Amino acid sequence: MYHKSKGYKVFNVINSICLILLSLLCILPMIHILAVSFSGRGPANANIIGLWPIDFTFESYEKTLNSPNFIRSLWVAVYRTVLGTAIGMALIIAAGYALSKEYSYFKGRSVYIWVFVFTMMFNGGLVPTYLLISNLHLINTIWALVLPGAVGVFNMILIMNFFKAIPRELEEAAYLDGAGLFKTLWKVYLPVSMPAIATIGLFTLVWHWNSWFDGLIYMTDSKKYPLATYLQTIVVQQDFSKISLDPKDLENLSQRSVKAAQIFITAFPILIVYPFLQKYFVGGIVMGAVKE
Amino acid sequence: MSVVLLEKKDEGIPVQIPVQQSRLDRFKKGFKRTWPLHVLILPAFILTILFHYVPMLGLVIAFQDYKPWLGFFKSEWVGLTHFRNLFMFEDSVNVIWNTLIISVLKISFGVSVPVVFALLLNEVRNIGLKRSIQTLVYLPHFLSWVILGGILIDVLSINGGLVNRVITSLFGIDPIFFLGTGNWFRTTLVVSDIWKEFGFSAIVYLAAIAGINPSLYEAAEVDGATRWKQILHITIPGMLPIIVVVGTLQLGNILNAGFDQVFNLYNPLVYREGDIIDTFVYRNALLEGNFSFATAIGLFKSVISFGMVVYSYRLAYKYANYRVW
Structure with a gap:
């Protein structure tokens, strides 16, 4: 009324x-x-x-796509995103599945969960992590970008909660048909939760694509910068000290329209996946926040 | 109990339950059944130990005068010197204040603006319009501060940036140096952070509103409550638990003023008002090589944040019955 x-x-x-x-x-x-x-x-x-x-x-886009530095960084970004997402998802699906078992069945569960969750609340900080990466000789390798952030604890908990919500009857049926724990994950849990896994996969993808700080500190060779780091140093901060540019590139980068084109190309993949993300993330977030 | 079904039944053995199993035996029996689960966790577990727990050992350098060529074992121990310096140096004290001011502003607006937005959006009856608005306001959340930093530096530029062109022609005032004067810089940080996140933060509130029982509104309607009264007495109380949860969980961010954002927007002109703990640590460690001092500041921040997180989770659990898993 x-x-x-x-x-x-x-x-x-x-x-x-x-x-x-x-x-x-x-x-x-x-x-x-x-x-x-x-x-x-x-x-x-x-x-x-x-x-x-x-x-x-289209001049600015032509110039950008003809710049070897830009293209090289674009490939580094694609490589790290694909590799990082694949490894990260495999890790958290496996661990999330195991942790979704009830305590009465899987006694180690709560210890593991605490080990993982504690890292969300406390960390060694910038310097010790940097020293570790450098002592492991990972500087200037793709692994420095992929491995340290591979275990996304928050996403792992989302997957765990999702697996928990799958009816037990499915698992029991698989068990009666003779499937072990691995096979149950592969043949029952994965197919059933494909939408949730796809959503979390997209989030991981976006995270990797957007990451720039690890590239900045772990890559001393600017040829190995992923695109976000390249954009940060060269386009936003205009710091040319770390990169050797030929004069033509230098002239292009002082052009406002070329800078704008590079920013837009970097944002473009995100804009592409955004509609797919939006379709799912509301459900995903509510799932994480309210649960059960 | 469904889980029992998963256990292999001992076939043909007469019912003869041992009186007491030793702990070790039970552990062995459990492990025989659940070893695949341990195997599945193992890779994630090893990486977590390596990249998150080993660096915690590295925190010892906060109590040393760490020199890379001497390593962890030969560097000189200096006790709490760096922590004392932290509160003595003008720069670091200033940085702590900046961090607190910026993060408190961000937290208070970052909670209240999305609540108001969710309430207003809930009044839009046209579903298509509602969806379109949501699509647009969620978008900035997914763009990184590198991209947005690049855009903002261009748009806020004092030399003919879009914003300055608009305000000079609308209000006839001089262009504002948003990223070059301290107080404007702080304002820019807070406003642009809200601009990026308010839509996305509103999702949980919209979900809470959607979860309110419609019969409450019907009953209120029958009793003659105006829409305003309904919002005041039904919608807001319905959102309150989640507001409390979000607000308290934000306490853990009290020393996080937003590294990505500040790093991509600041410049030496605004260090005085815009430099925060994380950017200070970065410059000290990786540009100036003060590893130990930087680690000490980082540790100070981590410990306070950890305390706040634990405290906030307890509060959230106590007042809103919120649990993480």
Whole structure:
């Protein structure tokens, strides 16, 4: 009945307009940067671009994709993302499955959980971790980017809670058919929880793609920078001390439209997977927050 | 008990339960059954020990004058010197204050803004509009601070950045040096952090609202409660437990002012108001090579954060019955 009152109708219109403006505010900066990236060199450097390109051109994208430094970092990023996601998911699915067993069946469970969860609350910090990586001779290898963060404890708990919610009857049926614990995971749990695993996989993918700090400290050779680190040092901080650029690259990087193009290309994969993420993450987050 | 079914039944053996099994025997029997589970955990366990617990041993250098060429065993022990220095050096004290100020601002707005947003969004009746708004406001959460830093530096630039162009033409004031003056820098940090996260943080509140029993609203309606009264007496109390949980769990972040964000936006001009513990540790350790001092600050931060996390989980459990697993 309240929605029939005149006051509420007025409120509703104003409220809707405010929220629409607010949501546009969330993507305007992205649209602006996209407009700059498609603009000609002159208008971009003169700061007259708003939300629409002026002198539309693909020039900045051509320059970016012809830059060997950029392409090399792009491949490093793809490599670390694929490798890191594959290893990370295998680890947390295996461990999450084992931890989803009830305490009465699997006595070691709570000890393991504490070992994992404690790392979420306390860590050695930047310097000791750096010294470890360097003592293990992982500096400048892809493993420095893949292994330290491979066990995502939060995601592991999400998977564990998801497995816990799978009806016991399925497991019992598999057991009666002679399947062991490994086979039950492979043939029963995995197929049933594919949507949840795909969601967590996408989150891991995004995490790896976005990671930049490990690249910055563990890669002393800028040729091995993943794309996010490259963007951070070269494009955002404009720190050229670590990288050898030929003069043409240097000139390109001072161009506002080229910078915008590089930012947009780095964000592009995220924008691609975003619709798939959105389809699932609401369920996933609620699953993690409220549970059972 | 369904689990019992999983155990292999002893076939043909007469019922003859041993009076008392020794602990070791029981352990052996359990292990025979569950060894595959240990195997499945093993890789994750080893990596966790190696990359998370071994560095904790490395924390000893906070009590040493660590020199890389001398190693952990030959470096000189200096006791609590670095911790004393931490509170004596003007720079580090300043950094601790900055961290506290920035994180308290972020936490208070970071909890309240999403709550208000969730309440307002809940009033939108048009499902299509609601979905579209959600799609747009969740997006910035997924972009890293490197990307957003690059965008913000461009948009907030004092030389014709989009924001400055808008405010100079709308209000006719001088352009604002958002990333170059201390107080504006802090404001920028807080506002841009809220801008990035408010939509995504609202998800749990929207879920809480969706979980409220509709019959409560119907009953209130019958009793003649206005919409405002309904929000005040049904919606907000329904969200309160999750607000308490989120708010208390944020206590663990009291010394996390957001390394990624600050690192990608700051510059020497705003070190005085914008430098935080994590960026200070980074510069001290990896740029200046003060490994021990940096570790000491990091340890100070870790210990306080750990205490706050434990305390906040206890609070959340006590007041909202929240458990992690």
